[in-house]
Amino acid sequence: MSFTNLVSLWSDQPIISMVVWLLIIVSSLYLARKPAHRAIRSAATEIRSALRVAAKAITHTEHKLVERNTEVLMAAGRDDMENNIIREFHRVNASVNRDLSAFPSIHRRLTEQAELIDSDYQEAANVPPDPPGWTKAVEAVAKLRGEDASMIGKILTDIHTTVAKSQKQSFEEYRKANAKRHELLRRMMPRWRTLTQTMKEVNQSIATLQERSSTIDEQMNRYEEILQCTSKAQKTLSSSSMTQFFIAGIVLMIALIGGVINFYLIAMPMSEMVGGNSQLGPFRTSDVAALVIIMLEVAMGLFLMESLRVTHMFPVIGRMDDKLRQRMLWITLGILVVLACVESSLAFMRDLLAVDREALRQTLSGNATAMPEMRWIPSVGQMVMGFVLPFALTFAAIPLESFIHAARTVIGAVLVGLLRLTATTLRLVGNTCYHFGALLAQVYDLIIFIPLRAEEAIAGRKARAEEEKSFAETERTNHSSVSL
């Protein structure tokens, strides 16, 4: 039955028919008012309850996820910190081995220097012999020096000469002894310097150790904070993880671009090897082959970095004994070199094909021109690029590991955010539904406002009649009591 038929069901006049319909609808709605209100209210309440339960469940999951994220974050931080502390201890060990292993020799050198200085000092301390004690006698005799040429005078002159000579000799010896003493003191100077230098070296070693020990102290403090799961440690680790995620992501993007360039470098010449028309599914075989070579290079790079213990993504490689790991290192490096050579030759072939294609294009267009000079430069450039790119891609293993580690935390945080948003949305929708139910009930009443008003008027009149009746009753009772 179409709408037009419905409209003209009660009368040919659509207005009359519609009025009839309106009356039917309004009276039906009025009659069904109470159950309809109950249904609307209960539906709204049920929806709100269901959504609140769902929100609660999601919030519960969110809390669990937060716990798990914290555990992951703390475990990662703990591992990092342990590795840092172990590395610091290794450095301290190396420093102690390097500096303090030489301590016995330094000690011996110091003792020798001290002994030498001491002996020099002892020697320098020896007082030179005083001029003979009879100097005064000589002076007295000297004063007796006669002018005459008598015997006594002669004797006295001789004595004077002898004593003067002896005194001169004594002074000479005294001067020599002093000079020797000065020489000894002068010889002490470089020894003092050596001693000071040695002491400086010892001091420097001690200072380095002190520095390392303070670094270890700092890291131990952080480690303790992580163990205690403090909010400061959480914030620091979370922020560090985010930073790591974005930095590693950017570097990986750069590596990806490098990979794409690498792909275009070898995809075209690959068609010369595997055919340009064969397909693997929707992809050209040459493209797939080029991609496989690049993937192999990346895989070899991962193994190489793992064998070098730069990354720690494969525990199996980490558990290998050193000899086996070293073999693996050489094997992966060898394969990588072979792949790099293959790429380099493919890059060269690409250049040859490009030249041939260009020559053909010129022949077909009838504008054949001579090949430009220095044509070899791009050829060599492509070959070098083909050789270097595989090794450059090897280093993508480092940001990849960081990215994977950081991604665990970041993805966890994103999931927490999503769950929180979902829970809030569900609560919001639930409350909106509840209030919408109330609004719907009001709108329902609005549609049937005429019978409702009539009902109210009738009820009001009835109430007033009741009131009047009760008032009259009361009045009558009062009158009868007064008359009594």
Add this chain to the structure above:
Amino acid sequence: MKSILKTYQRIITGALLIPVVLSLSACGEPENRSRAVYMLLDTSGTYTRQLDKASHIISYLLMSLDSGDSLAVARIDSGSFSEKDIIERTTFDDRPSVANTQKRKFRGVMDEFVKTARSSAYTDISGGMLQAVEWLKETGAGDKTILIFSDLKEELAKGQIRKFELQLDGVRVVALNVTKLSTDNIDPREYLTRVDDWQRKVLKGGGSWKVINDLEKVDNLLAG
């Protein structure tokens, strides 16, 4: 905690499986991307003077077609439903370097033909079309094109019967350089009727039809 971890595992497994399933579903029957082009050159009357223009089109085709694609050039003369009318045909090798050599050889043959081409008395376009359809089917290419370098004026020799429907399912027919004849200038309806007749014939056979008179705009000749 275990249930969350399991959920994670399921999510990650699902995320990994989606591309695998998609790629597996894509690995069904590989799409046939090879192209085959059959070019008919009208050598009737004065149209041989236009062969230089055809030579440019052939150069363009040689530049556009890749390894695995096929190209044939045939003349339209008095009786074109014949292998003898095919001037040169080839399927380019999978290796680009060999394909380039083939293209050079093809170009040489065409240059020689353009120099030595002689006019024919009649124009059997339908016979040429029939030959083209047969050859295109033989190549098994995914994309088939017939290029008709002609004024589309068919003149059959006495006794030749060409009143049949062409089977052109999946074949794109492009009429190139449809020149106006001197009679067309007197009554242009002749030209329009001629083109319309061919269009009807091609569409009835299940093919698609296109006319390109401005040979500077042949960039998308093979793009459909």
